[in-house]
Amino acid sequence: MRIGIIDIGSNSMRLVVYEVKDKSYVVVGQVRQSARLGQNMENGNLDRGRIEYGIKVLHHFKEYMDSKEVDEVIAVATEAIRKAKNKEEFLTRAKSALGKDIRILSGEEEAFYDYYATVNTIDLDKCLMVDIGGSSTEIALIEDKIIQESISIPFGSIVLTEKFNLKNNEKEEQNLHNYLRQSFRKISWLKNARGYPIVGIGGSIRTLGKIDRFRKDNAMFISHNYSMDQKDVSEIYELVRDYHKGVVKRIYGLSKDREDIFIGSLATMNILMRYQNSKKLFVSNAGIRDGLLFEYLLGRNKRVRDVLEFSLDNIISNHMYKGYEGKDLFKLVSAMYSALCKSYPYLIGNGKVLKTATYLYDIGTNINYFQRDRNTFYSILNAPINGLSQKQILMAASCASVFSANDLLKEFFNKKILSSRDMKIIEMLGILIKIAESLNHGVSDNTQIRSISLTDSTMVMEVRSKSDPLFKLEELKNYQSRFKYLYKLNLDVRFV
The missing domain is CATH 3.30.420.40 (ATPase, nucleotide binding domain)
Incomplete structure (x- = not known):
């Protein structure tokens, strides 16, 4: 269909x-x-x-x-x-x-579909959602993932550009700022969202995120769920002002078909973040079209239970072969991860990264089986994964292919996206996926971890297998020394 x-x-x-x-x-x-x-x-x-x-x-x-x-x-x-x-x-x-x-669509309907797209693709319990269009701006207050208030204001990038002459005109610029603050003051419920992160929707917001990614040398990241600080928004606002004054000759990420109307949208977001004392802006690729799609898929007002799980299931359904064992592997991986977190607390907080890496550990096979690790890295990095930050997506891509893509990881390490601790965590999580692969040995629902215990020197796993474990034990030998190097523990797997 x-x-x-x-x-x-x-x-x-x-x-x-x-x-x-x-x-x-x-x-x-x-x-x-x-x-x-x-x-x-x-x-x-x-x-x-x-x-x-x-x-x-x-x-x-x-x-x-x-x-x-x-x-x-x-x-x-x-x-x-x-x-x-x-x-x-x-x-x-x-x-x-x-x-x-x-x-x-009425203004309220616009806000609803923006909201519906937001809660089904970005994992925030509370936020202020803002869609800056050409002729209107929709704002909605979301708490507990439910829309509480919404309004459609009859100004957007085109309207503001026509209303105010913003090119190198400081008086008109100040008039715009006063106009925006007065407009926001009229929305009484905005005070309930002081300090909330903002989810920005629309072409101008995506352009804002693109400019920020270029100036930070993060252009390889997809834009959805990309986050910026209030300071970043202010700095880009000053950059665009200098561009209109002729001080700056080019802004990477700003397209010709938007540059004449962009400053009005940018001023709106800059003033709103300051007015609300919002420290974070999340860029959303999703909007009205996505809200309409989710209504078509789920029915009206039915949110997905888990944003990350839904998007991972969607990727697997569309791109992976019958009998794909990613979700099955995660049962084994999560058991090891939970046990090890008790002794290595700095691993805590990486559950979503590990889940994504395990679910999609072999997605590169849909391009070329014999180059699957390298393809898996790039596939995860560019996949439509919702509910993770760009850094988490990069870590997941790295975990899934860490022992075959070290040259790729060094590039991101050199860009200071990943710290030395991040690199260590990636290896520590990645080895768990390799151990789980060895235990399963390509056959889904064949292996179950019955218990895990940790001593000062060893991690002991009691494992039940429906088939002869001979080849599983042989495969495990490839990873025991690496596991010991990373965790300072011997790996003792006992089939019972």
């Missing part, structure tokens, strides 16, 4: 095509055009040229979906269309181009 989800925004129009199977999904295509429907809206009407361009985009979307054999289309529009006096003309022509009615 393939579905196409179209989001007609004030700045850009996007189409994402998903392959859906039960409750799993994979993106098979995406098209984005900067239509700027919210620009040049005189007397509340959509600009004639913008309408013509937008209809051409929808014709292209239809052609694209036909080539991908899309079975179902969900199409929505937001603030620019919602407030336009001539929206019926656009909607009539849009239906003719797509063969599908366009659903206009």
Whole structure:
């Protein structure tokens, strides 16, 4: 089953095509055009040229979906269309181009779908969610992963750019800052979110994260769940101001089709973080389209139980062979990890890293079995894993391939992303996966750890196997010396 989800925004129009199977999904295509429907809206009407361009985009979307054999289309529009006096003309022509009615979302619905995307892809119990679009900004207060309050404010990157002349004009810049603070003061419930982390949604926020990744030499990281400090946002704001003054000639990560409207969005986030005393900004790749997808998969208002588990299951379902033993291995690995954490407390807190590494330990085989370790490293590093930070994803990729990808790890160590302790933890976790592989020896549900005990010199494991353990014991010999080097313990495995 393939579905196409179209989001007609004030700045850009996007189409994402998903392959859906039960409750799993994979993106098979995406098209984005900067239509700027919210620009040049005189007397509340959509600009004639913008309408013509937008209809051409929808014709292209239809052609694209036909080539991908899309079975179902969900199409929505937001603030620019919602407030336009001539929206019926656009909607009539849009239906003719797509063969599908366009659903206009209310501000509250926009906030809901943003919220639904957030709680199902980012593992935060409480946050302030902010979606800065072209013509509106949605803000929602989330506590215990439930939306408590929400509002749609009728300004965004395009509106602020047209309202204020921000290029090298300090007086207008100050007027913008005052306008933003006054707008935030009118939202009485914002005080309940003082100090909360902010989850930022929208193209401008993704651009902000991209700029930060480039300037920190972290461009290899995917943007979803990338975190920034308030200081980072302020520094990038100053950088963009210098760019508009001509002091800075180029900003890596800032695209030409966004540079004229970006500073308004950036100012909004900078002022809001200061106003709220929010120290952290999490960049979200998910938004309205993802919220609509989760509604399609789960039904309305049904959150996934575990953000990380859901995304890992989704990856395995879409990319791994029948009989894949990653989840089965984790039963063995988690038993060893729990026992060792009692004697090595600095391992505590890496359970999610180890789970991800074990679940996806052999994902590289879907590219080339004979280069699977190296492929596994890059596959995990670039996989759509939700619920982990970029550093945790890097550590998981490293754990899964640590004994075959040391040259890759040195690159990240040199960039000061990983500390010497991180490198040691990666090896200590990685050896547990190798031991579990030896115990299972490629046969799922064959081996069970009955007990683990630690003495001053030895870790003793009593293991039950449904088959002759001869080859398992031979395989274990390859890792006993490395285990002793890392843990200062002998490894004594007894099959009972």
